[in-house]
Amino acid sequence: MIATTPTTRPEPKQGARERILGTAYELFSHRGIHDVGIDELVKRAGVAKATLYNHFPSKDELVLAFLEQRERIWTYGWVEREARRHGATSEDQLLAIFDLFDEWFQRDDFEGCSFVKTLLEVGDLDHPVGRASADYLENIRSVVRSLALEAGLRDPDAFALSWHILMKGSIVQAAEGDRDAAKRAHALGRLLIEQHR
Amino acid sequence: MIATTPTTRPEPKQGARERILGTAYELFSHRGIHDVGIDELVKRAGVAKATLYNHFPSKDELVLAFLEQRERIWTYGWVEREARRHGATSEDQLLAIFDLFDEWFQRDDFEGCSFVKTLLEVGDLDHPVGRASADYLENIRSVVRSLALEAGLRDPDAFALSWHILMKGSIVQAAEGDRDAAKRAHALGRLLIEQHR
DNA sequence: TCACACACAGACAGTTCTGTCTACTGCTAG
């Protein structure tokens, strides 16, 4: 790789931090926060405990980094990006969210919404982790609001709030085992769009 | 109370068990399962730890008893009973669910859906507690299905599944702070009813 | 009055969790 800074880069080591974050993503997204202990995490990441605590001052801070990563990957990298790619019109892009969900719900490693799970696990909007979860959920609504705006729908704020009920409701229901939850949400979403045209 | 068994009933003591269950209901419903320890629970219930373990062989068994109680009180004693009482027609009774939710969401001690919270907390449908949570959620759908049937709606099973998405989605959103989530679900519910007429 | 069942208080064992600390290793810049 060609040097991007003056001549040589110190760059801590490039590896440990990534391994920690990657493992945290894998474990936290599938099993939740409290079920995953630091010992298991460092063992799985092949990293010394001191290394983890060098990069992240506490488990909570690691969780916050995980949530940030989750937003980057899931909210923007997957939902927004793929929805925009799959829909011809803005309305189609909105509905494409539930087409994505439909595929997601069929996966054997379906993990649900990390923001909802974390928020309910912490259960406290004043706690930094709970607060962050709620904020990231709000950002999801912002994505929906933008699409609604682009589609020229009436009252994009209210639309996004209603739409998000469908998203979260279907995800929870999929976690119960309803594999067709996304199709039901899709149908409801179509009705909601009509109401906001 | 007139004797219902031969002459006298041994009846353990009648008091400790009720205090344990009452306290478990209060604590588990508001704070979740894992955040409430046995020590705190017995102290709050004013009960010896041995007494708790005399009545319930493990914390999991106590949790199962809590969920059962939650269904009795919340699902049947509140949602079904009050919805039936408040609506003139069967369709109104369905919509009345979201009127109830609306009041519920305004409460300062709004605690969310214990079945969803417990299911996500355990995260495993094979675990007895997770399984029970999912079963109790299914029973909620049965209530909805009955009302849909009475209302003469088309495909009551599919209706109940879609309706339940609205219920759970609005509850989760209320937990994030959207106090009007029930009103949005109400509007969507109206549209869904129209589709199933 | 006596016996028994139940409840109470709380010590205790055993595990698990977060977070700290020590000692060792290997790489790299100067």
Next chain:
DNA sequence: CTAGCAGTAGACAGAACTGTCTGTGTGTGA
């Protein structure tokens, strides 16, 4: 060559958790 830095391995402290056990008190039926 050497100093420093980042990482490894794992013991350790301190807290919290579930579940067990001992010992004591008390109300009630026979």
